[in-house]
Amino acid sequence: xxxxxxxxxxxxxxxxxxxxxxxxxxxxxxxxxxxxxxxxxxxxxxxxxxxxxxxxxxxxxxxxxxxxxxxxxxxxxxxxxxxxxxxxxxxxxxxxxxxxxxxxxxxxxxxxxxxxxxxxxxxxxxxxxxxxxxxxxxxxxxxxxxxxxxxxxxxxxxxxxxxxxxxxxxxxxxxxxxxxxxxxxxxxxxxxxxxxxxxxxxxxxxxxxxxxxxxxxxxxxx
Numbered sequence: 001x002x003x004x005x006x007x008x009x010x011x012x013x014x015x016x017x018x019x020x021x022x023x024x025x026x027x028x029x030x031x032x033x034x035x036x037x038x039x040x041x042x043x044x045x046x047x048x049x050x051x052x053x054x055x056x057x058x059x060x061x062x063x064x065x066x067x068x069x070x071x072x073x074x075x076x077x078x079x080x081x082x083x084x085x086x087x088x089x090x091x092x093x094x095x096x097x098x099x100x101x102x103x104x105x106x107x108x109x110x111x112x113x114x115x116x117x118x119x120x121x122x123x124x125x126x127x128x129x130x131x132x133x134x135x136x137x138x139x140x141x142x143x144x145x146x147x148x149x150x151x152x153x154x155x156x157x158x159x160x161x162x163x164x165x166x167x168x169x170x171x172x173x174x175x176x177x178x179x180x181x182x183x184x185x186x187x188x189x190x191x192x193x194x195x196x197x198x199x200x201x202x203x204x205x206x207x208x209x210x211x212x213x214x215x216x217x218x219x220x221x222x
Contacts, residue, residue: 005054005082007101009130010123016110017080018045018118019057021072026187027058027079028174028199029100029129037094041115046083046094048114054083057104057121060184071117077192079103080121102129103191128195136169138197140204144173147207154211173200182206 007013020035020042027033037046049056059078081098089095104121112118128134145164152159164172177190177199186206193199 007130010102010127013080013102013121013123014053014055015120016118017055017057017104017121018049018114018116019059019074019078020045021059021061021074021117023060023184024187025058025060026178026180026191027081027098027100028178028191029079029102030132030170031100031174031178032084033058033081033098033100033178035094035096035098037096038092043092043094044114045116046086046096049083050086055080055101056083056098057081057119058098059106060188074106074109074117074119075188076106077103077188078106078121079191080123102126133168133170133196135195135197136173138195139169139173139200140197141169141172143204144176144200147204148176150211151207169200170196173203177203180206182210 025033037043045056057078057080060075061072062075063073080101080103082101083096084099085097087095102123103126104123105125107120107122110118110120123129148159148164151157167175173196177187180186180190180203182190186202189202189206190199193202
């Protein structure tokens with residue numbers, strides 16, 4: 001994935017960013033996240049971002065039940081994304097795509113006059129996010145594919161195996177992580193994994209747990 005504006009390091013990114021709290025949403029560097037935006041405060045966020053750096057931070061509320069609150073507590077780590085596609089629907093919504101740039105840690109939330117929230121972000125500990133395919137040779141690709149095969153079989157999912165087999169390890173792991181049906185805690189663990197190998201290990205472990213829960217449910221119904 002490439003974007004018109006390249007980002008080589010944290011110095012290329014703003015310290016203060018708007019954030020979009022959304023439970024269960026996972027954006028990773030060089031991943032793409034589609035969004036359907038309709039709330040006025042987030043429409044305003046997109047309008048302002050389009051006028052400036054086109055960057056917004058995706059982040060989860062700390063607890064799912066807080067999502068309905070005006071200011072839910074935020075997780076400490078999110079991912080900055082650049083608006084790379086956007087379309088107006090004609091009924092007051094935006095359909096857009098965010099391309100992941102780099103993860104950030106929330107230093108502090110700012111008191112602002114905008115209807116949306118803004119934080120001071122620190123990208124220092126995620127320097128590897130700026131290097132495409134960094135560390136992907138360490139991924140146990142066969143273990144990832146084996147977990148995917150078993151999950152697809154148990155869930156009766158159709159998989160584009162040609163596309164899967166052609167994807168490099170980083171794209172494979174990140175796409176599977178972003179598309180996974182796991183809960184907010186697992187999604188946050190996938191986001192905060194320090195490197196692509198660790199993310200693959202978390203993905204495999206979460207898949208194993210999901211398969212085990214499915215097997216227990218099937219046994220209880222017999």
